[in-house]
Amino acid sequence: MLKIWAVVPTCLPLVVRRCHTCASERFRANGKFRVNAHHKLIDAWLLALCTGCGETTRLTVLERVNVRSIRPELLDRLHDNDPALAAELLQDPVVRRRNRVALDWDNAWRLDVGEPDHLDREVVEVSVRFAARIPVRPVRLIAEGFGLSRAEVDRLLTEGNLVSAVRLSGKLSGDFTFTLKH
DSSP: OEEEEEEEEOSOOEEEOOOTTTOOOEEEEEEEEEEEEETTEEEEEEEEEETTTOOEEEEEEEEEEEGGGSOHHHHHHHHTTOHHHHHHHHHOHHHHHHHTOEEEOTTSEEEEOOOOOOTTSSEEEEEEEESSOOOBOHHHHHHHHHTOOHHHHHHHHHHTSEEESSOOSSOBOSOEEEEEEO
């Protein structure tokens, strides 16, 4: 029987960028936007607050874009400070590259495993689905999902009792499947 686990974000991740005021390296995006118009051109920024001193930084979303080229729904979402739009934009690699930032997902996600009746079976097949591109170590997910230590999961992996089509060492942010044999 195939079990489905889900890695789900619980809040927006922290933005990794150096603060010019206090030299902290983490900013918290709260879903607020600033939109500024210059005649027919528009700028839009996602605002984030430094976790150390509270200083505000702006992450460029739109820069000198003609107003007519922007979808009205996007403009409405920017004006309404849509938190879902903030999450989408933080996930966008173009926005992250333009602003030279990375994301810190620590304590910003949870693992939903459903009902925990799978440990009594001889062979358990699990499909892990990601609701967002959250980089997580599969060994950590497996340990958390089954209530094992990471050392036990590493032992199962080296013994060949834990198999997958993808490499389980390192970090993954995409869906994968694994099989655990007791």
